[in-house]
Amino acid sequence: MTQVPADRPIGRAMPRAAARRHAAGRGRFVDDIAPAGCLHIAFLRSPHAHARILSVDLSAALDLPGVVDAFDGPACAELCKPWIGTLDHFPGLRSPEQHALAVDVARWSGEPVAAVVATSRAIAEDALDLIEAEFEELPAVTDIEAALDPDSARIHADYDSNLAFRLDLTAGEPDAAFAGAAAIVERSFRFNRQTGVTLEPRSLLADFQPGTGELTVHHSTQTPYQMHDVYSRHFGIPEERVRVVAPDVGGSFGLKLHVYGEEMAAVAASIRTGRPVKFVADRYESFLTDIHLRDHRVHARMGVAADGEILAMEVDDATGIGPFSVYPRTSAVEGNQAIRLMGAPYRMQSYKGRLSVLFQNKAPTCQYRAVGHPIACMATEALVDAAAGALGLDPLDIRRRNVVPDDAYPYRTANGYMLEGLSHHACLEKLSALMDYDALRRDQAEARARGVHRGIGLAVFVEITNPGPAFYGVGGARISAQDGCTVKLEPSGGFSIAISITEQGQGTEAISAQIAADRLGVSPERISVVSGDTRTTPYGGATWASRGAGIGGVAVMKAAEAMRANLLGLAGTILQASPESLDIREGTIVDAQTGTERMSLAELGRILYFRPDTLPPGTHPLLTVSGHHVPQGYPFAFTNGIQASHVEVDPDTGLVELLGHWVVEDCGTIINPLLVDEQIRGGVVHGLGGALFEECNYSPEGQLLSTTLADYLVPLASEMPDIKIAHVATPTKTSPLGAKGVGEAGTAASGAALLNAVNDALSPFGAVLAETPLTPERVLRALGKV
Template sequence: MSGQRTWVGASVPRREDPRLLTGRGRFVDDLQRVGALSAAFVRSPVAAADINAVDLSAVTSVDGVRAAFSAVELGVSGLTALLEREEFVPTTMPILATGRVRYAGEPVAIVLADDPYAAEDGTELATVDYAPRRAVTSIDDALAGNAPDVHDELDENTFLAVAPFDDEVDDVFATAECVVRTSMSSGRQNALPLEPRGCLAEWVDRDDQLVVHISSQVPHQVRTALARCLGLRERQVRVIVPDVGGGFGLKCVVGREEIAVAAAALRLRRPVKWIEDRREGLFASFLGREQRYQVRAAFDGAGRILALDADVHCDVGAYSVFPFTSGVEPLMAATELPGVYQVPRYRARARAVATNKAPTAPYRGVSRPQIVLVMERLKERAARELGIDAVALRRRNLIDTFPYVGVNGITYDPGSYRESLDRCEQRLREEGWFELRGTAADRLIGIGFACFNERTGYGTESFAQRKMSVVPGYDISEVRMDPGGAVTVVTGTSAHGQGHETTLAQIAADQLGLHPDAVQIRQGDTDLVSYGWGTFASRSAAIGGGAVRLAAGKLAERIRAIAAHLLETDGTNIELADGWCRRRDDPASSVPIAEVAEIAYLRAHRLPKDFEPGLSAQAAFDVLTSGTFSNATHGVVAELDPRTGQTRLLRYLVVEDCGVVINPKIVDGQVRGGVAQGIAGALYEQIGYDADGQPSAGSLIDYLVPTAGEIPEIDVEHLETPCAFTETGAKGMGEGGTIGAPAAVLNAVNDALRDTGVELDAVPITPEHVLRALEFSR
């Protein structure tokens, strides 16, 4: 790649990978401190109960146990997440359960010991007197007239009930030529990052700071929560994120365990570490996805959609999480259900329902896997009812004029909706899959499609519409060049596997005329950048990358100004390329960028008059629109085994458009990882609960995670429609693979079942579901 002057668009090898693949990464559990204590939590074995008493007197008898605290003894205030809207009912999530437990696995006390084994032993000797209550374990249960209250403040166990779009559509349905309905449900899932949650907290007297190393996506938001709960100034809290082994939304909310660990470290003035084990992660961590939809759509005789009417219920568990609240899933579902289709009339109602289950966090895609599944099922049903090819019916309804203002009030920027569908169908036809499906009478083969967009680059304006009291959006970056010409980029984003060290270096390198190897990315430290919103909602390339590009551009202007002074010309006549500052009108007249940097620091007398020494620049970037939209079409070929009911995916094709592709290989990796998680939700993963609120999955024996053997080869083809709203032209794309996969897989399975008269409308699709459908046809 030597001499290449444009790095954006190049598949530069990920610079993170050598250390991560050779065991030289630094994760929270790799950090050691002299005298550190290990934390473990006493967790409720029941889903709903009053706490009459907590007795920890026997805990400290365990050899190695140094302290144990209940909620009263720890004395830390809880987390309250707020939406500034009348329909939302705020509740507080205590750091340790106080007076009452609301889900199996809720932390009741914290035990501190010399090692994790002693701490676990200590938890076994805690005595908690529980007075069991009747648990609320389903949406229907929660909304029943005689249901117990999960929180006394809630009416009908509802955190949030909204009707953001209340068009009167009944007249349209009464006269429509075709009306189709779907009742779709999705199972509760765990994000299951490779690295579970964890933190190491210590008080540093020299800096008058609580320093917390944590596996998180949002270090500044963790800092804010810690300061509020512990009564500290924000400058007294420093949050550092080392390498992170995956997050997927689970780590973009603040956990109560991390607050408890920090409180214990502050109280004991000793370092305290907690590493979540896999069992805790499965049943006591943040979950997601459990939703139910009742939706109908009206079509004319040509297959064009006339109106959409939706009723959405989201089981959000026992607490509202900080800072996104329990409203994130229903608000996303109701607002973005129309997706890539032109919907002229729309009515939607959505609820966040409280149950005695672990609370939910914004798991990758946040309701969009479900809403895409709903819309794609409606298209398939309408096509069948009207006798129209399902792909042709989609094509008639896709948004094709941009910018497009939807019935939901969102402005859609240009995308390749039709092009991606056309290309996906064309390739599957050319490869012979349609012919195989039609001629292989002895095999159950189906083809499924899913068309969707992914709203990314949510700026401050977009988040403000949710009326959060904490409003994310912008991001800040600082770019510094040292006296030797090397560059450090400080960013408010915080990677957990996306390759920021590579892609952000590519963006900065292009602006500065350097090789990416000369650029070092620093992130995940609240003392390095004044504020940053971290990494979630596919925002880092679109917003964080925009801030990096702007800051690097400002620094480039400073470098040009110095070079112009040295080369006796104007700054506009200076080009930065390949490590040199060259006069455009006389390329032989040049000076190395490294020499300019040396002058800026070590020979400041040679700088232009009134020019400050040093080379640094800072910039912020925000998307001041509805956001930007990536889009894709997924095409799947599935085969069902009539003996076992197993679903095997024979072909998986993604045609995607995320604007300017900064690093194609990294985008491919993100898409493939997302598709794997989407397939997991479509076919395998689910946490169920019994009538007492006990979760079905306590280990990976019970929670069915697909391996490389179940995930097919995933072929990715790129289209590029540059974004007009971002500095880089890039759109976010981190969640798209997950968003499209469940609908494409379910449509393929239903296509394979086309002769049975049965259609499935729930995920995950189990072998039992398939076998029952085949038995029905017999």
């Protein structure tokens, strides 16, 4: 890690300012907001995975005392325009119009069909039982294999198949490379559905004011400006009359990026009633209707030379997305990134990939933490281990022979990504030392001699961060690639900053304060940060795809530098000194050469705010300064790293015990080492949970079976290993701050490292697992014991 002077805020390990407030129970989430006259909304949901809606009779529900309104899909559509989840830069991607509430046909079990608005949530739920709805059940298509079958029922009657999108990639000469390979390894993978389990469920409080035509929405979202645009366009309200506020948000991970029907219907309900309307999903509703993720069937093969050189990969990825491509970011991005990241860390230049994105009668899938990365990493790294086994090479050695050299950048991968500068070799060597790789291999051999089966798994990764305008803007999505910051000098000499990037617990506000403090010459404690309010903060893309520090942080830096220059100019006027001869240190304006104190910022603030009459004529103090930043040059700032997992597998029970996990990653300039490591550890737990425990199980008829935390398992702290982290720092040259993203690095490769570790432990039995999660039953099935 780059050493930073101890007196500089950037590079210092500092806790999140909000952590103490949350620990004291003083958070303010959507459900804590209770305006006078607030109503509550509940939803009648389709009991079938695929059904024609014949009738919905709301009369009895409307007669229940306490019920204020009830409406179905056609009535909601009179206020809320439908949406289509396609973008121009995915040519051929198709998805029909989607409504807030289903109109004519329901296409997954749990899709909202009608809504009841009442004075309490309990009354609204009671009224749902009084709705008489009649359905005609239709054939359901649930499996990916069935969706691929041209003879299967059509989820959308107007389409000729259940194919939403097809993409074919070819680079180099893959056929010739496979023909000349000394060994070819191949595997078929099944990556089963997961979902997000945020501490705070999806929540929204919509408040439409009939007198002024203004809409205010308090929303547990990570993208307030995206939703600001959505509400304006789909409800026909001018943007200047829409306000979206994201208060404290209890986790997002991408789950809260998307447009959900219930949330749009709650806004429609507030417009219909002229009163505030609140929707807070319960855990059952979350399992049914939150976006799902990672539903892939992948067949992949890899050709290698006799010396271990990786020559080519061929990948066929079929992914299920539910009945619609999710708006506005599309459900094609997950599969697109998966097949474009296959083999990304390696020098291989021949590649053939096919992606099939398929409709199903299940809940929609879309983008979630480390979009597509775990799929690409698990498939690639499992084949690298298989190739090492086929050639009798050590798994670490074959990676040393094949990763892109650290001095070979800029480098274009076989899949077309241009990489500015990564550090695979440096990370490999640091990981080997951090985990004491050779000692663990000796321990493994000794344990096997005693009948104890331990395994070591490695996974090299490349992570996409800091997406520029090409990510969405060129496809027509109104999702901002730029971010902004406004800095205001307070009379006391402190500063308030308003940022467009948002906070969901990862420390966005803390690092923004550090960056501003670093440039303004004060301590971070003198920086107050406001975020998440479209009325009071600059327009921006907010926080997703690990873009907070690398894009929003640069906006903070630019605004703070502009404010610094402005203040030094004003101080120079007062002190009759050139601005270049002055500096700001520890909240005081000093002589830049000697450090002699000339004036405190508090004194400067007093003069500028309360005695501007003492300034020279024509001097008009600029006390608020804004800055914006949009990434340019490379479409992304790629990061990289390597992870290792150490496990013990009991061949009699199929249980996997996690013994240790190591991460070495390179996210460029590190602003706050404590928060970076927190992000990596949290991401690792996310990845390990998905690889070991988490699965959305459906019946053949399309009924979700795992709708409680007794059925859908998530990792507990007691089950997680010690996670040791180290860093290599390669600052990106595309940003004056040098920071790349880090929020998804842990998730990108932890599952791949675990899969390889389990297969390494089971190698004496000839057992191979290629389906996640790695449940005890699947382990025993691989061993031939069930």
